[in-house]
Amino acid sequence: MSKPHEELQTNESELSIMKHNANHATVQPKQHKKWPWVLLGIFVLLVALGTALGVTGYKFYKQALQVKDHEMAAVETVKQVKDIKNTMDPATLQKIIKPMQQHTSAARTIAHGGLWKLAAMVPVYGDDIRAVQGMTEVVDDLASKTLPEVSDTLTTVMSSDLSAGNGQINMQPVLDLKNAVNTANTQVQQQYKKMKNLPTPHIGLVKNAYDQALDQFADIADKLNQGNEMLSILPKFLGQDGQRTYLVLAATTSESRSSGGLGGSLGSMTTNNGSFQMGDFYPNTEFEGENSEVYTDSDKAVFPFSFDIRDQEADPDFNNVAKNVATIWQQSSHSTNVDGVMAIDPVFIQELVKLNGNVQIPNGPLLTGDNTAQFLLNDIYKDVYTAYQDEYFQYVASNVMDATFKDLSINKLVSIAKLISPMAEGRHVSFVSFHEDENKAFSDMGLTNGIPSDEEKPEFGMYFNQLNASKMDWYLHRNTQITRTSCNQDGSQTYHVTVTLENALSYEDYVNGPTYILGGGDLRGHIVDKMLLYAPAGGSISNLTVGGSAQIDDPQQGDLNGNGMIYTVANIAYGQNATFDFDVTTSPKAKEDLKLDQTPMGWTNTGVDYGKAACEIKE
Known part of the structure; x- marks a missing residue:
């Protein structure tokens, strides 16, 4: 290859x-479900509060149990979704929103009743009551305001067709989704700030429950903020303000380099106001010689490599790799302006095949979501003449990347987004933008893969x-x-x-x-x-x-x-x-x-x- x-x-x-x-x-x-624990944290030890408040504690105790039961029921409703913070399915959201609202509203009403208002005035322990009250408010606002607005917008956006044909992406649904997530993010950040500013509980177990809930809500706020940041730069990435050119380095992990593998071929893709075009891939033999070698004295001191396109991923910091790859491209006969660099490996390509559908190589095997990586990393060297290996790999990489942006829908865009995170974490895909504000968003997503x-x-x-x-x-x-x-x-x-x-x-x-x-x-x-x-x-x-x-x-x-x-x-x-x-x-x-x-x-x-x-x- x-x-x-x-x-x-x-x-x-x-x-x-x-x-x-x-x-x-x-x-x-283990992967933990984050935000159901925000609900649980509200009332883990409301029984302790009842005891601490003395004689009137029995009635308070019964109400505390009711709050607990309602919030537990809300948790059970949420469990219908494996990972609520990642779901983009409006039908699923609609299914859980109404019963969730019934329970969170009831819990909020009870926690703001006369006895609770009176208890909130008690010195010291009143802080604990107000903390629980505030937490029920935050969760009820999430159920009654944020989730319904997100669901309504998604119902409209998810039915939109992003593909306008001929590689053109319909930008309006992208902008609608961006605005919807921005609105939801603003509300969640406000809710998180409100929870963070609640009175500090004094009862140890209640304080622990509050701290745990705050930590989990912080995770929700952080993840949603990252998603909002990513969507905010997506229109620019798609060329809303003019043509963008991105390089794609296809590497083989069968011959390892720190950031991925030996560079096998290099191609380009362009976006322009939502249009997408995949360029040709060129074999690494077109990027050899002194003019194609980019390295530092430190690189040469550590590695016995030539540092043409094959060896650039020897540096574990992909930010350096991207700059060097762009330099090599611009010193070649294919030189263009470069807005960013992506590196992909056969495991990432296999996941895209699984998403887009099988790839039939002319006079070659049928590649699926199960056998693509093995073929490109091992079988190709056994079954295909060396002279044809580059051609095979370039055909697969080009067709798979092209198919990824064809017939694009919001559902497909969401599927790609879900795929990117674990693939980037495993360094099967990396991306660096040469636009500083945009690169921060990619870095927050884990795509830039530094040391x-x-x-x-x-x-x-x-x-x-x-x-x-x-x-x-x-x-x-x-x-x-x-x-x-x-x-x-x-x-x-x-x-x-x-x-x-x-x-x-x-x-x-x-x-x-x-x-x-x-x-x-x-x-x-x-x-x-x-x-x-x-x-x-x-x-x-x-x-x-x-x-x-x-x-x-x-x-x-x-x-x-x-x-x-x-x-x-x-x-x-x-x-x-x-x-x-x-x-x-x-x-x-x-x-x-x-x-x-x-x-x-x-x-x-x-x-x-x-x-x-x-x-x-x-x-």
């Missing part, structure tokens, strides 16, 4: 052998770069176990991390596979990856040990473009594995669990297991 680096080899004599074995199950971290930089949302980076001229990273299976081991006095947390790398090359492929996949000479069937480890922003990595049956260089401290990291080389032969154990400590400012940012594999499963925590994060 793409021209590999034929000149790259690794000196095995420089690698040391260390032995250790480990197996780890792969479990996806770890947020102290409050800690992550550590683990990036891989194939040094063997091969497509052996298809056979690299990575498993990572992350377990919180201590919550430190300064507010930081420490986690133990175990990484297992396995060469999963089958015996049949080892015996019969082509050199293009396996590499040649003494490195046939070897995975030789240069591995970079980045600590969380404001944090550290310590106590690093290596093991397994593979050959592993002694880890070294290094620097890439001004950012410190640890690097090593793992040479994993057929049937071998490598293990890495280390501790990661976050910044004292961390407010969330540690996550892993890593080079993508040829599938959606991240191979990350978040183990049972030894302590709870205290904010």
Whole structure:
């Protein structure tokens, strides 16, 4: 599919052998439904309030139970939607709004009755009453004002056809959706501000319930604000103010580079007042030579690459990658103005095939939402002559991207939006806009994929770069176990991390596979990856040990473009594995669990297991 680096080899004599074995199950971290807990947080311990208020507490206690029952019923209604904050289905919203309103309204009425008003005047504990009253107001406003307005607008917008034919997008429904979400966002931000300004409860359990509800509502407000920010720049992205040109770098993760994979082909797409046109893709061989090499001294010090279009994703910061790719394009015969750069891999293409429909390659296989990634990352090198591989890949990438914007509807736009977030988180797609205000929105969505930089949302980076001229990273299976081991006095947390790398090359492929996949000479069937480890922003990595049956260089401290990291080389032969154990400590400012940012594999499963925590994060 793409021209590999034929000149790259690794000196095995420089690698040391260390032995250790480990197996780890792969479990996806739990995904929590956020905003139903806002309802639950209102009344978790209203019984405690009744007790605290003394003799009149019995009647208050009964009313508190009624509030609890109504809000619990509202929660059960919401559970009909798997993830209410992401749903764009007006029929589903209509189904839950009316019964939800009945319960939240009843709870609000009770909480503002005479006894509650009297109790709210009680010194100290009156703050607890007013907090509960305020929370019932916020939730009822959400049910009676915000959701109905969103539902009504969506009913109109969702029935609109975004496609005006000939690659033209009807902009009016996009603008209507943008305005609807902006209105909803304004209301939710006001509701969040109101909840945040409620009196601070004094009863411990009520305060805990309030704090939990506030945290969950903050998440809702943040996510909706991100969506609003994205929709606010969508018309510009679609060329409302004039033509835009975006580059699309198609990369193969079978030959890893930190941000994704070896660049196989580069194409362009343009938008102009809602019109969309997919340009041609060109093979990486058209972007070779000194004029196509863009790098820093730091790049060359860390990697033995030529840094033409094939190697630009060696930098784990896609912001740098995008600038360099644009420079290479503008120095080529295809030069145009560039407004942004997107990188995609076969896993992302497979998800688009699943969304748009199967792709029949002329004189080739039928690609589906299940087999596309395997074909483009492995089978193509076995079944298709090298001379035709670029043509196949360019055909698939061009047709899939073109189909994505054809016959566009709001439903399809929503499906694309839902797809983008997990694909960007796994680095299967990245995007940088060269318009600063717009790029902030893409960054907030996680699309710009930089190195770890947020102290409050800690992550550590683990990036891989194939040094063997091969497509052996298809056979690299990575498993990572992350377990919180201590919550430190300064507010930081420490986690133990175990990484297992396995060469999963089958015996049949080892015996019969082509050199293009396996590499040649003494490195046939070897995975030789240069591995970079980045600590969380404001944090550290310590106590690093290596093991397994593979050959592993002694880890070294290094620097890439001004950012410190640890690097090593793992040479994993057929049937071998490598293990890495280390501790990661976050910044004292961390407010969330540690996550892993890593080079993508040829599938959606991240191979990350978040183990049972030894302590709870205290904010």
